[in-house]
Amino acid sequence: MKDHGTVTAKMSSEDQPPPPYEAVPQESDGIRVTDDGRISIDTSSRLCRTLSRLIPAAPRQSLRPPPSYEDLVPTPGFNLNIVIQIVGSRGDVQPFIALGTELKRIGHRVRIATHNVFEQFVTQTGLEFYHIGGDPADLMAYMVKNPGLIPSMKSLRGGDVQKNRLTMAEILHGCWKSCLMPDPVTNKPFVASAIIANPPSFAHVHCAQALGIPLHLMFTMPWSPTRAFPHPLANLYNIPPDQDWINPVSYSVVDWLSWQGLGGVINDWRKHELGLEPISLSDGPFLLRSLEIPYTYCWSPGLIPKPEDWPANADVCGFFFRDPPDYKPTPEVAAFLSAGPPPVYIGFGSIVIDDPEKIIAILLQAISETGIRAIISRGWIKLTGPELPHILYLDDCPHEWLFQHVSAVVHHGGAGTTACGLRNGKPTVIVPFCGDQPFWEDMISAARAGPDPIPYKQLNVSNLVHALRYCLTSEARQAAHIIANKMQKEEGVKAAVASFQRHLPHFAECALLPQFPACWRYKKGKRRLYLSKVAAEILIENGMIETKKLKTYQPSPIHIEKSRWDPVTGVYSAGMGMTFDILKAGGDIAYKPYQIYKRGTDGNISPCSRQSDSEQGSSQQLLAPPTPVNNGNSVPSLRKARSMNDIRLTGDEPESKEKGKALAMASASARASGRLLGKFASGTMVDVPLAAAEGFRVLPGLYGGTVHERERVKDWKSGLLAGVKTFGISMGESIVDPLYQPYKGARDGGAMGFAGGIFRGTFGTLAKMGHAGVSLVAYPGQGIKRSIQAAFNESTRNGIVVSMHGEGQYLLNECRGKGLQDGMVIEKFIRLGQEYDSGDDSDYV
Known part of the structure; x- marks a missing residue:
């Protein structure tokens, strides 16, 4: 039986819950969160040098090719219930539909768990669908404002962060339900036997832990540390000559900062819904790495080979392509394509921005100056402009069909759109907005299949004209065709299925x-x-x-x-964590009754109290099972009060209300007192002694002695x-x-x-x-x-x-x-x- 093992923490002051986004410093010791939310890292800083010493030298390995589908021995030999959890846009969902279709073909039962706007997109392929919550348009708008996963100051001030935290709490709840709840349409029961997920769904490893089932991550951008290239969300500067250690550090920095914003939400959800212990600040960012969760990366090894320092549990299998849809063009599309030379495709898919008028003005001017014909996809931002004979505004059209009939493609750099363009040998202009898009921008440019990068905020008529002209050159066409020829030999979906089955435990x-x-x-x-x-x-x-x-x-x-480095730091950090918990519980003895008192006098919680509730209990409220709506044909559903705070006083007599309020205040104070005693007992009798024991256990390792498991x-x-x-x-x-x-x-x-x-x-x-x-x-x-x-x-x-x-x-x-x-x-x-x-x-x- 494969056991993912034990995650050991190297630092232990993280017994406290991670701070909310608002507490994440915007600049600290060479690491700065820029205005657009990306992470700028000064590689000459003391922090980066310190982190570099903690990264072991990765041995160079002889790289094996992607798993062979033909040679695959069926494992485990019977069918599994596989839930595929996806957070993102249509471009994120589409590759997994191709994967799910193949898994279903070989006998597994497959459920796609994602946002409800993609329900028809999923079900029309014959796969099961489960809604996990969240609006991808809102998530995409948040990502465009914050291309890295760290919020900019503008988002902090605008309240976007709290909204995103609530959305993620809803998604975590939905992902857990997707592992256990019956099919919403057929009511056929479902209990997951394995989980496949993209990393931004975040719930995956925690659901796998609660159920004790295997997890396999698949993604379109690097998520595993490597010396080959930095994290796609990190900007590095002051790079010294000995830069072999820098790129891996960028992954650790991004992981750590990313955990700051969601760690509290995840730990609330783990505690209240999964019944799991919270994860410390040192474990959370590096959990997937410590557990050696297998990864499959969905890009062509002909474009980006597997780095030599990636472990054996990471495979690069190729892009995931679905079967070509049976599409027949409308008369308008057919007439436009036959009316002149192949046009250039321009579209930004599911990207959501605030100023589409500015974008369309730039596009129209650049098209006019280059003298090309163009198809402009309206996308989610509804790009449109004046009717012109050399421009066609298009709604939905399968890229697999359309890209065969264009001369070049201009888009946002989503992995699926990028793959489709390259597979058809089309020179590509990428205007990245967020996420993995800058990564694909760099890869296309390095392969000379497209021009130099044009970040969205730097897009103007001049640089777009230059980019379009480069795409029409023989150099660009030749480079794109070389990549296309390599991709024709790859079967990304089948290789990914082989990778998944190869990494399954017994x-x-x-x-x-x-x-x-x-x-x-x-x-x-x-x-x-x-x-x-x-x-x-x-x-x-x-x-x-x-x-x-x-x-x-x-x-x-x-x-x-958790583990400790030594007994001194272990006891110190455990003691600090215990002190923090005791002080918080002690403060609640007075603060919780005050919250109830304010509810009773004002009818609502004061702004201060409301913020506290939002920070501490938002996920708990979202994670509560939804109460059926009373449609007038049935008795309203009742739920058990979580605490005395939930009791609503319905008596008309003032005396009854006062007595009830006093009782609720006394109950809240008593519960806080109980928590204080519990934290004190747990800290003195368990946490501190355990930290000391673990510190003494690993102490022989400091002089080369044997450390027992x-x-x-x-x-x-x-x-x-x-x-x-x-x-x-x-x-x-x-x-x-x-x-x-x-x-x-x-x-x-x-x-x-x-x-x-x-x-x-x-x-x-x-x-x-x-x-x-x-x-x-x-x-x-x-x-x-x-x-x-x-x-x-x-x-x-x-x-x-x-x-x-x-x-x-x-x-x-x-x-x-x-x-x-x-x-x-x-x-x-x-x-x-x-x-x-x-x-x-x-x-x-």
Whole structure:
């Protein structure tokens, strides 16, 4: 079974939740967020130099080609429920439709989870659709204002940031529902077996952790650190001669700053909906890297080869192209194309900007000066102008068909549009607005298939005329045709499917119905076996097993743990985190009742209080299940109050209102007092001792000694075992080390080695005695804490279990309709039990 392992944090002052966007500094030690939201990095700064020392030298590797589809051995051998989560524009969704179509063709069940404006676009291809919320037009407008993921000061002042945070909270909630909820149209149950996602959907790794299923990321821009090129959202300056370390640092800087804005929203969602522990500031930005999540990059290796320092879990497979649509041009389009030489295509797709009039004026003037014919796509900003014989204004038309009939293309640089233009051998002018568009701009220019970059804010008649004239040269046409010839040999979608299946972990098969994947672990006494949803439902219906004996099977568990550099910094950072939590809870003892008092006197929360609620609880409100609207034919739905703060007083008597308000204020104060005591107890009995234990555990690594893997703590039982086991091992080594280390040093290094061995033995004895002593408190305490947290998060696990049983019952009815007999499954279950009792447990775990 593949285990994504444990994420270890190298710094621990991040026990506090990340600050909101407003707290992100616009300039700090050589890193500056520019007016357009991109990240400007001074590579000569002390911070960048420090980060460079933390980046290990990546070994050069012999690059293997993209996975071969023809040689692929079907893995895991049965069909999976795959949800593909996508946040973005139509250009982001379209490649995944091609991928989903191929996955469905080979037998998997595929659900596309994205924004509702793309529902028809998805369903007309025969794939399932699930709405995750969010308006891509709003997201695109935000991205145009902030091309990097970091907000500009203009966006901060305009309130765009808070709106974006609320939108992302809605999307996180929708992505989680897409893993568990039935099909909205057919009501067919669905529980995800694997997740494919683009990185900006953000929910992916957290949903995968909650379900214990594999995750595979696919994207159209680099998201993995490399020395080959910097992060597409970073602008580097003051680059020194020894620049080999600079490009990887740019990825770390962008990841860290990006987490600042969404870390609080994500942690709120993890806590309230997924029942997971929050992620620290050091873990959050680098979570995907630490977990070694596989990536597939959707571009042509003929245009951008896979960097030599990318790991084996990253593949460059080629652009994703869907099957050409059956398109017949309208008479207007056909007449325009036949009326003269091939026109130039100009369009900016789903880009949303504030001044389309300025854009159309520049386009018309440039077209006039170059004397070309042009097709202008209206797009989301509805570009239009005067009717002219040499210009055609066009609404929706498939690029796969249209680009065969043009001489060059001018667009915003979306990966899909870029790929389509290059595949047809068309010289390309890119006017980038945001996201990965500058990256494609640079790649096109470097290949000489297009002119030098023209950023959107620098677009004018002069440079557009120059760019158009270059695209009409033989040099540009030849460069574009060279790329097109390479792309004709690639099958990006099939290679991506092979990449996905190659990186899947081992899926256990059902012990009773091997054609189905295991979803349950069954335990009775010493008997343990894997069961599919169908087999489990048969056994439950026939009284062969108890439902409570079933535990969910996780083929790809994800464990996120903090670690420390040493006991001093570990205890200090854990103590600071505890202090922050205690001070916040102490302040709430008075502040929460004051909020309720203001509600009662003003009818609304004061502006200050409203902002606090927005910051702290916006995601919780959005994550609450939607309440059905009362249409007059039914009784209004009721929901359970989350707290006394949610109680609305309906009595007409002033005395009743006052008593209710006083009760709510007292309750809020009591809850805050309880949180204060809880934070104090958790900090002193668990967090600080655990930080010390982990610091002592890794201390031998500072002098080259052995650092033992930490025991996995899931509940109070495993915590107690980990404490006892760690105590025994560490105490034993602390006794042996003073004798063994000098002997080993003398054997390997003579007199100098003997002296070093004395130091290592003495230092190691202190470290291991400290680890042994503290572990007896730390690990059992951590286990008790996790058992308590699990008890409070039963609703999440129950929701998963209910969805799994629902799908099992649906699949069982389908299988019975196809001839499946319950008796066959029951007979095999009884036989396996008899074989196990007789000592043959080959089919058991």
